[in-house]
Every structure is written in structure tokens, then in C-alpha cells.
Amino acid sequence: MDIIDIEPNELLIIDGPASIRIIEGRLYVLGVEYGPGSTFTVMRGRKVVTKPLEKGRVEIVAGPEGGFEKVDRRSDETIDLWDKVLSGLSLRGSVIVVLGAMDVGKTTVTTMLVNKxxxxxxxxxxxxxxxxxxxxxxxxxxxxxxxxxxxxxxxxLKTSKSIFIETTSIEYVWNNALNAVVRLVDYLKTRYSVDSIIINTDGWISGPEAVRFKHELVRRVNARYAIVIQRENEARELLNKLSTDKWGGEVITLPSPPNIKVRDRDDRKIRREMGYSKYIMPPRDLVINLREKPIINLPLFRGLTYDKSLLNLARKILGPITYIEQWGNIAIAIGNTKEFQIRTVGSVDVAILPLNWERGLLVALEDKDGYLLALGVLKKIYYNVGKAVIAVSSSFDRENEVNHLRLGMIRLNDNFEEVEKVLYIGKIESMIQSRTTPRQ
Ligand SMILES: Nc1ncnc2c1ncn2[C@@H]1O[C@H](COP(=O)(O)OP(=O)(O)O)[C@@H](O)[C@H]1O
Ligand SMILES: [Mg+2]
Incomplete structure (x- = not known):
């Protein structure tokens, strides 16, 4: 434990894990002031820049990787600038979208707006x-x-609702993400009558598609403000689009703080893995009857199954498959192949999945409205009985609310570490959609 003096001409930078108690004086922390007796914590891996507003003393208890340092107030002027700009926004009745590349301070600005x-x-x-x-x-x-x-x-914050969008790679699923955000805005308004909604976003902002996505997002949520945080000039395309293609709100630009330490890819991956295991460990097996609770984006056991002679015929054409099922002019087969493939036989598109294709796939258990109940990992599908064994958190107790499953595009190993992005799940999904939705 340390007791330190604080001075208004310095910044106090705290690295988590650490907990802080104000003994005397006032400290500005992420948009709000803490006075004598108040406490807060900084989580592991996070850095929070605080600003003493008057002379005083604070008590800091830092964990193993935690700590603190004092720097000259002038070394980071964004803290004052951000506060000034954010204080000028009308929060009541507003939806605010926070945008910017990776590690520019989006989560920090979101936190400040929440506190305000x-x-x-x-x-x-x-x-x-x-x-x-x-x-x-x-x-x-x-x-x-x-x-x-x-x-x-x-x-x-305590999670209130989650919507599964199948992968962490936003560029494959941005349309899903967009719809999910729009749905959640609506949910927060109708279910909680919120006065304001702050939306934090991913860091994908470069290129025409990313720009289109972000522009659509501010438009569809009817944002009053789009806050764009920029380090150099990396958000210019986005800023350009937001200012030329008006959507009814205001663009606010902020600089990124000078001293942000940029995390590397591995660090991000490790955090994500911690993320998966946090939601599944310790696991238990859950058996789901896929005839009652289907996989919504791969509707096995809802189609036509083949009898022996048809199966033999299919084997002659497709090779040694162990299972096949058909819906109209598409079919799914499980085969002795290494790679996923789509074969066209007559007018039928057959997606052939390798044996054990399902092992380790991330899967969402969803309720009747499509909200996430739990994440799980698919272990095995038993085709003869139409059942799936899924590893879910042993604390999961909302089995009776499960309406269907949704497959993800990520494969995890037994330690719930990400080992592969499984893009063919997306391909099957679009194959099903394009063959089942009538063409215009
Ligand atoms: N003024 C600042 N000086 C130094 N580091 C900061 C500052 N503001 C935020 N950080 C740290 O920089 C990292 C990235 O900020 P974050 O808000 O998470 O960015 P983003 O959400 O855009 O990736 C975080 O660890 C955060 O604690
Ligand atoms: Mg962030």
C-alpha cells in the first residue's frame, strides 16, 4: 500500500490492477470527480490517467502488475480537451456513436460519457x-x-443482452453487427426507457466497406453525435463520408492521447481467449436434440434424409460420405474429405463437410428472440439420433429457454483457445440463403 501526495500540476497515471481511495482532495477520473472517502479500482491490463483537481492525498493498493506514476500535467493535454468537448454535448435523449481505429481511446471516451x-x-x-x-x-x-x-x-457493467454475430472478424459479419446494434438500441429504449445510449465500436474504419458500415451505423441508430477519435489522419475517409453524406447528426472529432501504448495482436488474442474461457469454464456437457432445437444457420435434421439405395448412389458420385441430407436443391454431406467443398450434382449444390467438422466450433445457444443465452463449444453431432453434445459453462441453468443454436465461425481447442477461423460456415449460410430466398 502507498499513500501519495497529489498536486494539480501533475497527472497521476494508474496501471491496474489497483484500488484507490481518496483521503484528501479531489481527483478527476474519466469524466467525473472523486472526493474524500471515495474509492475506485483500475482493472488488470488497463491504464487510467487521472487528474488531481487540488492538493491532497490518495491511498493506492496495487496488485502484481499494477502501479502508478506521476507525470507533468502538460505531457497529455487530451485529458482536458476531451473533457471540455464531451461536457458540451447534450446527453439527454441522444444516441452517441464512438468511432476510431484500434487503440485510439474509444473505450475510454465511451466510459467518460457513461460517467457523465x-x-x-x-x-x-x-x-x-x-x-x-x-x-x-x-x-x-x-x-x-x-x-x-x-x-x-x-x-x-452488468451485461443485459448479447447478440451473437458468429465471429470476431467484423469484416465478414458487419451486416450482422449493424443489425444487432440497431436491435439493442431499440431494446434499451423500450425495455429500460434509457435517457441516452452510448455505442462503442470496433476499430475497422479504413476502406470503402468499413466506411459504409460505420456510416450506416450512425444513420440507422439515428445518432445525434458521431465522435471520431483520430491519431494522425487515419479516419479521413470516414470523416469525409460522415460530413458529405449527411445523416442528421453532428460529427465531433477528437485527437488520440499521445501516450497510449498500442497492444499487439497476440495480446488481443490472449484477451479474447481469456474471454472465451471466462464464459465457459468450468464446462459441463449439454445434450441438445437438434430436431427440437435446430442449428438455425445449418438446419440439419430438417431436410430429407436418404435411404440406403439413394445413399449408395450419392456415394458413387460424391465418394465415401457417411451422411447426407437435402433441402430442395441444396444438400449437406459429411464426407471423408480434408477440406470443405461444394459440388454441384445435377441441379443440387452439395456442401461436403469433413468428418468431425463440428469439433470445437463455437456455438451460441439462443432464446426465441435470438438473444444469446450462453456460448458453448460443439463437441460432437450424433447423426443417427440427431443430437449434439455441447460444452457449456457448468453454471448455465437456462436450458429450458434455449430455442435454437447458431454456429459460429471460430474453432476452439480443449482449453478454449482460438485455433482457426472456419469460414465455410459463412459460405454454407449464404448458399442456403441464396437458394431459399426467392430471387427478384
Ligand atoms: N490519456 C491516456 N494516456 C495513456 N494511455 C491511455 C490514455 N487513455 C487511455 N489509455 C489507455 O490506452 C489503451 C487504449 O485505450 P482504449 O480506450 O481501450 O482504446 P480503444 O477502445 O480505441 O482500443 C487502454 O489501455 C487505455 O487504458
Ligand atoms: Mg475498445
Whole structure:
């Protein structure tokens, strides 16, 4: 434990894990002031820059990798600038989208806005739209929460609803992410009558598709403000689109703080893995009858199964398959292949999946409205009985609410570490959609 003096001409930078108690004086932390007797914590792996507002003393208890340092106030002027700009926004009745590349301070700005809303007595809804680094719900989701207290990080919020979007790679599923955010905005408004909604986003902002996605997002949620945080000039395409293709709100630009330490890819992956295991460990096996609760994006056991002679015929054409099922002019076969493939036989597209294709696939257990109940890992499908064995958290107790499953595009190993992105799940999905939705 350390007791340190604080001075208004310095910044106090705290590295988590650490807990802080103000003994004397006032400290500005992420949009709000803490006075004598108040406490807050900084989580592991996070850095929070705080600003003493007057002379005083604080007590800091830091964990193994935690600590603190004092720097000259002038070394980071964004803290004052951010506060000034964010204080000028009208939060009541507003939806605010926070945008920017990776590691520019989006989560930090979101946190500040949440605190400012809470300070003003507003009921604040928060949505984390980043499926790769989701701080409210599990990775691969877009998640929403309600803020009740001041926070130093979004992970302190209690998840209220999550929507599974199948992978952490936003570029494959941005349409799903977009729809999920729009749904959650609606949910927070109707279910909680929130006064304001703050939306944190992923860092994919470069290229025409990313720009289109982000523009659609601010438009569809009817954002009053789109806050764009920029380090150099990397958000220019996005800023350009937002200012030329008007959507009814205002663009606010902020600089990124000068001293942010950029995390590397491995670090991100490790956090994500911690993310998966956090939601599944310790696991238990859950058996789901897929005839009652189907896989919604791969509707096995809902089609036509082949009798012996048809199966033999199919084997002659497709090779040694162990199972095949057909819906109209598409079919799914399980075969002795190494790689996923699509073969066309007459007018039928046959997707051939390798044996044990399902092992380790991330799967979502969803309720009747499509909200996530739990993440699980598919262990095995028994084709003869139409059942799946799924590893879920042993604390999962909402089995009776499961309406269907949704396959993800990520494969995990036995330690719930990501080992592969399984893109063919997306291919099968689009094959099913394009063959079943009538063409215009
Ligand atoms: N003013 C600052 N100085 C130094 N580091 C900061 C500052 N503000 C935030 N950070 C740290 O920088 C990292 C990235 O910020 P974050 O808000 O998570 O960015 P993003 O959400 O855009 O990836 C975090 O670890 C955060 O604690
Ligand atoms: Mg973030």
C-alpha cells in the first residue's frame, strides 16, 4: 500500500490492477470527480490517467502488475480537451456513436460519457459493438448494459443482452453487427426507457466497406453525435463520408492521447481467449436434440434424409460420405474429405463437410428472440439420433429457454483457445440463403 501526495500540476497515471481511495482532495477520473472517502479500482491490463483537481492525498493498493506514476500535467493535454468537448454535448435523449481505429481511446471516451450521464442522473444504456474486444459481453457478440454507477471500465457493467454475430472478424459479419446494434438500441429504449445510449465500436474504419458500415451505423441508430477519435489522419475517409453524406447528426472529432501504448495482436488474442474461457469454464456437457432445437444457420435434421439405395448412389458420385441430407436443391454431406467443398450434382449444390467438422466450433445457444443465452463449444453431432453434445459453462441453468443454436465461425481447442477461423460456415449460410430466398 502507498499513500501519495497529489498536486494539480501533475497527472497521476494508474496501471491496474489497483484500488484507490481518496483521503484528501479531489481527483478527476474519466469524466467525473472523486472526493474524500471515495474509492475506485483500475482493472488488470488497463491504464487510467487521472487528474488531481487540488492538493491532497490518495491511498493506492496495487496488485502484481499494477502501479502508478506521476507525470507533468502538460505531457497529455487530451485529458482536458476531451473533457471540455464531451461536457458540451447534450446527453439527454441522444444516441452517441464512438468511432476510431484500434487503440485510439474509444473505450475510454465511451466510459467518460457513461460517467457523465450517470453524474447527470440519466439512465444510460451502453452498447459495445466490437465483437473482437467486447468489454460488456463475450467475444463474438454485440452486447448492451445499463450503467448504474460510475465506472473506470466497461467490464464493470452488468451485461443485459448479447447478440451473437458468429465471429470476431467484423469484416465478414458487419451486416450482422449493424443489425444487432440497431436491435439493442431499440431494446434499451423500450425495455429500460434509457435517457441516452452510448455505442462503442470496433476499430475497422479504413476502406470503402468499413466506411459504409460505420456510416450506416450512425444513420440507422439515428445518432445525434458521431465522435471520431483520430491519431494522425487515419479516419479521413470516414470523416469525409460522415460530413458529405449527411445523416442528421453532428460529427465531433477528437485527437488520440499521445501516450497510449498500442497492444499487439497476440495480446488481443490472449484477451479474447481469456474471454472465451471466462464464459465457459468450468464446462459441463449439454445434450441438445437438434430436431427440437435446430442449428438455425445449418438446419440439419430438417431436410430429407436418404435411404440406403439413394445413399449408395450419392456415394458413387460424391465418394465415401457417411451422411447426407437435402433441402430442395441444396444438400449437406459429411464426407471423408480434408477440406470443405461444394459440388454441384445435377441441379443440387452439395456442401461436403469433413468428418468431425463440428469439433470445437463455437456455438451460441439462443432464446426465441435470438438473444444469446450462453456460448458453448460443439463437441460432437450424433447423426443417427440427431443430437449434439455441447460444452457449456457448468453454471448455465437456462436450458429450458434455449430455442435454437447458431454456429459460429471460430474453432476452439480443449482449453478454449482460438485455433482457426472456419469460414465455410459463412459460405454454407449464404448458399442456403441464396437458394431459399426467392430471387427478384
Ligand atoms: N490519456 C491516456 N494516456 C495513456 N494511455 C491511455 C490514455 N487513455 C487511455 N489509455 C489507455 O490506452 C489503451 C487504449 O485505450 P482504449 O480506450 O481501450 O482504446 P480503444 O477502445 O480505441 O482500443 C487502454 O489501455 C487505455 O487504458
Ligand atoms: Mg475498445
Amino acid at each position: 450521464g450517470v453524474k447527470n442522473g440519466l439512465r444510460v444504456g451502453v452498447i459495445d459493438g466490437d465483437p473482437g474486444q467486447n468489454d460488456i459481453g463475450p467475444p463474438t457478440t454485440v452486447s448492451a448494459a445499463i450503467a448504474e454507477n460510475f465506472i473506470t471500465h466497461l467490464t464493470q
